[in-house]
Amino acid sequence: MKRILLLLANGFESYEASVFTDVFGWNLYEGDRTTELVSVGLHSVLECTWGYSCIPMHQLQEIELGDFDALAIPGGFEEANFYEDAFSEEFLEVIREFDQQNKPIAAICVAGLAVAKSGVLSGRTGTTYRFKNNPRQMQMRQLGVQVLSTERIVEDQNIITSSSPETALDVAFRLLEKLTSKENTFEVKQRMGFTK
Template identity: 65%
Template sequence: MKKVLLLLADGFESYEASVFTDVLGWNLYEGSKNTAISSVGMHKTLRCTWGYSCIPDYQLTEINLDNFDALAIPGGFEEAGFYKDAYSEEFLNVISYFNSRNKPIAAICVAALSLGKSGILTGRKATTYMYQDEYRLNQLKNMHVLVVKEKNIVVDRNVVTSASPATAIDVAFWLLEQLTNKQNVISVKRRMGFMLP
């Protein structure tokens, strides 16, 4: 069984988290049946960007990172307090741990800033939110990242970053492919209705 750690910061965007649970869940029932996902946070209750609450499966202090094969991180909003957790030492240490073992890391939208803050993107290609202005892109660039503006999804070795919530489902399918294979992803996409039978 391939296990994914869904790392949630307070103020995360629920849609960006849900794509991972849906794609990996569909795979568990309708695909290769070999993926599991656990939501992990640093608080017993997390508030999502749009105000409702979420209870993660585990607290970060309760898990052993060695038990996980990949890391998934949704973005969130500054106004909802996202960066307080997303820039914390504990959060950044998880990112560094997965990267040091060359395990897949999938970050949606501004979650790329956590990766940049951790130092794992230094000298590597990545992207982040860019649709209102280039404020977030410039933040990422100031973290010594080779920012790519021409693509909505950027893969550099074991890491994928993306430019907006619109890319979320494709990031989740990328992660599924890293854990299984391309043919399995096609099968799951068909089952979910993203491709014709």
């Protein structure tokens, strides 16, 4: 069984988390049944971007990072204090640990900034939220990342980053493919109604 750590910062965007729970949930029931997703936060109760509460399955101090095979990180909003957790040393150390072990890391939208802030993307390629007059891609460049600003999704070795919430499902499916197979991912997509 491959275990995925869904790392939630306070202020995370619920849609971006739900794509991971749905894709890996469908794989557990309707796919090859080889993956398990575990939600983890820095607090016992988290506030989502849009104002409701979420209780993660575990707090970070309760788990062993070595028990997990991949890391998934949804983005969030500055107005909801997302960066307080996402840029904390405790959060960034998780990212570094997964990268040191060359384990897959999938970050949606501005979660890519946390990956960049950790230092693991320095000198490598990536992307983050892109929209006219928005500073996020410039911030990522300032963190030493070669930003591919026209790409929806960028994969550099073990790290997947993306440019908006629109990419979320594709990122989750890419992570599933990395952990299982192209054939299994296609089967899960079919069962979820995304392919004919």
